[in-house]
Amino acid sequence: YESNIYFPSKEIPDWFSHQGMGSSISFDMPLHVENKLLGMTLWVVYAAKEDTAERIFPPQALFSNITNGDEWIHMPNSHRIPVTREEHSWVSHMPKSYFRYPLKGGERMEVWINIEEPFEVKKWGIHLVCKPDITKDDLQVSIQMARMNE
DSSP, X not given: OOEEEEEEOOOOOTTXXXXXXXXXXXXXXXTTOTTTXXXXXXXXXXXXXXXXXXXXXXXXXXXXXXTTOOEEEEOOOOOOEEOOSSOEEEEEEEEGGGSSSOOOTTOEEEEEEEOOTTEEEEEEEEEEEEOOOOOHHHHHHHHHHHHHTO
8 A cells, every 4th residue: 555654854764775865866677676566665854944834735756767758746645744944754655556557677767856845855765665585595494484383
């Protein structure tokens, strides 16, 4: 399921493989990702220059598949968010079913974060959520565990 959460935080976990400052990131989809991709998670750190009493629409992510020309917008179904100078994070997970077309290995992606003033994006990242590879060692451990439970 798609999910969104907002909370006070100014750090992005190190395991977010694609990180950057500013409002856009470009990256290549890993080769052979088609059957392993479960979804994508965004982590955006943002803040306003000053506190106000207003509430504004949450950030949006604009996706462009440079390779095939497909574009789409991710608009979270969230209520308006308070304007504050304190750095906050928006974490959004989009399952594979969210994307109109399957993402393929080697495709060039560009993603922009759009947020209303007075907010500005401090930094952000994307994490590709994939099924883990099952190795021969993993299978051997599973077989041994099954035998122990007999």
